[in-house]
Amino acid sequence: MNKKALAILMRARMRPNHLTNFALSPISNELNQILSNSHGNRSGENGEHHAMEHGKEKLNHQRFIIYESMHSVISMNKTEVGDSVLNEFLEGYCSLSFENRRKLLLTLAKEYDLNRAQVRELIKQYLGLQPPGSEAQSGGVADEGFLSTFYRIERNLRHSLKPVYETLFERLNTHPEGLKFLTSIRADILSILTEGNIASLRALDSYLKEKLTTWLSPAALELHQITWDDPASLLEKIVFYEAVHPISNLIDLKRRLGVGRRCFGYFHSAIPREPLIFIEVALLKNIAETIQEVLWDNPPIAESEATCALFYSISSTQPGLAGINLGKFLIKRVITLVKIDMPHISVFATLSPIPGFMQWLLSKLASQSKLAKAEDISRSPADRSGLTFYENILEPEEERALIDSSGDLASGKSGMEIMLNLLTPPTHEWTNSDKLLSALKPPLMRLCARYLLQEKKRGKALDSVANFHLQNGAMVQRINWMADQSEKGLNQSAGIMVNYVYRPENIEEYAQSYFSKGHIHSSYDVKRYIQVL
């Protein structure tokens, strides 16, 4: 595919088929339809469906082959497993519909997990032996013999507790396309699990995730800069997977790879020409306050004048790698690289979305308004503070300003109700009124600081992006009003964005104190909003 074709693709804004090699192929849908039926209606098979018997037989046979190849991959001895049987399974799996993949994965999870009779037998043997060091041992040759037996049985027990499907994963991983295929299998599993929990499949997923985590160890990943000179087949993936600030056209893409910009990706040798995760960097004079400055500054400043590397977008490309933190080492390595390349750059910051802010705020406003109504409608706002779960999250002067400015745009008995009505999507009419903007800014900025610094789940920041950067060793530097006025930005965080700053000399210390004590480092400016100075 050349760059002209890429341009056409971008105009068409279609999901290119060949991007997802392992996605469902439309030609096999009919086949799958029948396969699925033939399985579902097994009880009626001897009835009126004679006319379809032949076609079904052929299709059943085809599915039989897929299960058969899966079984072969698992049960053959390792020297016997050739590429042909792996290919057969790989291609067979890809030809299945989602429903048939689901059935196959459930078979794998339930019928290829453990040989529990063997586990129990080995446990019996194991419990019959005295563990080393349990009695005074002389350390002689006889003991070494006993110890060898003990370690052997312990090892056998450990191996017997590995699910049988590990063999499938291990063997697929030796296939040239195997790692990519395994991540797409995991993407399927995650989709299935969103429909409802299935314990056996959940167990399989957690096992597969462990394996993928080892295989994708940072040691096996290579950091490369992505430039306009890279193949269009790679660049179209950047366009396709950019998750934070969509790339709107070819000029936009070229801009993000050109002067004053950098793009780095983590690659694995088994998944060539496709970054697993990539990060976009802008070289600036100061830490940007709005995403507009970053995406549409034209012309960019000379690179030699830059003092700040701003990470403005991090996107992962493989849904099947969800929950595997690849970004941690990425940011550290990019910082190292940029420092070597451009010693005049001393500030490493992000301009990040706050994806969970509005969700948290709206649910807080809704529940508090409801509480207030239900428990005591007649009390004055000041009296309500006595109620057990009630909390007026607005300051008195914020409440007053909201009531004064809302006018016709939003009704409500309290400041919180008004705020809830104003902020509830889909419209964002408040952004068109200067009066509302100035009434909303103080409570929104204050509550955003509170959300980022104080709202936690199991000791970690509630916001997923905040948690990501904090565990990587960043600090909260600044929150920016009207920093992302896109539909998405307004929906997620009322347009507010945040700068996290990475100080190379503090990265380890901050990551550790965040981890061990849940401590969130932040600047004076952000702390000031919530007066925890």
Added chain:
Amino acid sequence: MNKKALAILMRARMRPNHLTNFALSPISNELNQILSNSHGNRSGENGEHHAMEHGKEKLNHQRFIIYESMHSVISMNKTEVGDSVLNEFLEGYCSLSFENRRKLLLTLAKEYDLNRAQVRELIKQYLGLQPPGSEAQSGGVADEGFLSTFYRIERNLRHSLKPVYETLFERLNTHPEGLKFLTSIRADILSILTEGNIASLRALDSYLKEKLTTWLSPAALELHQITWDDPASLLEKIVFYEAVHPISNLIDLKRRLGVGRRCFGYFHSAIPREPLIFIEVALLKNIAETIQEVLWDNPPIAESEATCALFYSISSTQPGLAGINLGKFLIKRVITLVKIDMPHISVFATLSPIPGFMQWLLSKLASQSKLAKAEDISRSPADRSGLTFYENILEPEEERALIDSSGDLASGKSGMEIMLNLLTPPTHEWTNSDKLLSALKPPLMRLCARYLLQEKKRGKALDSVANFHLQNGAMVQRINWMADQSEKGLNQSAGIMVNYVYRPENIEEYAQSYFSKGHIHSSYDVKRYIQVL
């Protein structure tokens, strides 16, 4: 290091120090000496060694830090482990003497293996639960809850059976130099184990080997051609590690990377500029019969005239990866690459040493000669066949020819004794006598064919190189007289070499029948020697 320096290095024929980054550093030897003593003499510490107290304290402190950093890497929570503590351990380990490394590794093997109290507690919990499917289950929501508990406990048990030192391995593997470091740790372990078996360390080794095998999955390895344009730092490694046919000078090296030659290496992204294994290929008109043709054909033929790719040397570079078969996929991938690049090449063969032939033959000759003497010295050779373990491995006409031709060079009552005396190193005088050469050729060629095709250990070819190629799917094509007249070639196999042939269309089939039935495919020419046609 530039190529001039490389040339100087090769003239000096020294082992370059920096090739083995993790090897013992001479400057730390004195320190180690004292460390080692201070540990060994702990009981006498309060005695006459007062003068050394201060120095010892300092050194003990230094060693304390190394053990402490090992402990930290293992016991810290994963988000807390930073590069600094990994570096501390890595550098600390490298500064230790072999003896102190031994002590540290034994501590690791014995004190960081399993928490066996926890294992027993989890076994108790596990045995208290009914495994899924053991009773009729309705598949309802309640069952899913029970199953989740069951899988969780099973998973906990599995995790508890993983040695604690796995954490050290996993974390080192995230360090940029970690994988290389782990292979050198394994090399140390293997050296320690050659001195005597230690069950706990053997168990640690087998665990580390499993981990390395997963990390070095073919999916994580990249195949690259190595050329004269590569950095000298890489080329010196080729010179240093070439294990089959030593590279004698810079012209020899250049020749092996030039016209009519190829060199391919398997690289891992975590071990840059150092192939884990490499293979040397000659492009020829016919399958070479002697190594002289390959190493000293001058000038080589035009590449366009070649029809045969001859693999004449495979060397692995990491002693710490012993027992991990990297070569299998290497050969398959090189064949694929060469076929794409040069479609006129249709024959893929090796010219291989037979490293175990003479060892097998000499011990066979020695034991049979002894048996003959001990059991019945007076019987005629024909009568001896009745003895239980006795086997005259020579044919009557071979025996006669040997007795006739040996003259003053070797004494002996039987053909076998004469043969034993002639072939026993260190001299190879028989190679200077045409009479002896022609008397020895028939039995040596016949017995070599027998050794390759019939002598087995646990169903596999006794010869390690034969086993390697046969399990990769090759066949035995031809054995070649006086094919390697170097000292090493004469010692290993009386100068005989063998051609294995890879037929791309048969590779899988041959590998499978070798594996499952121990079947060794061979040509008519080789079978003829032992008349198994």
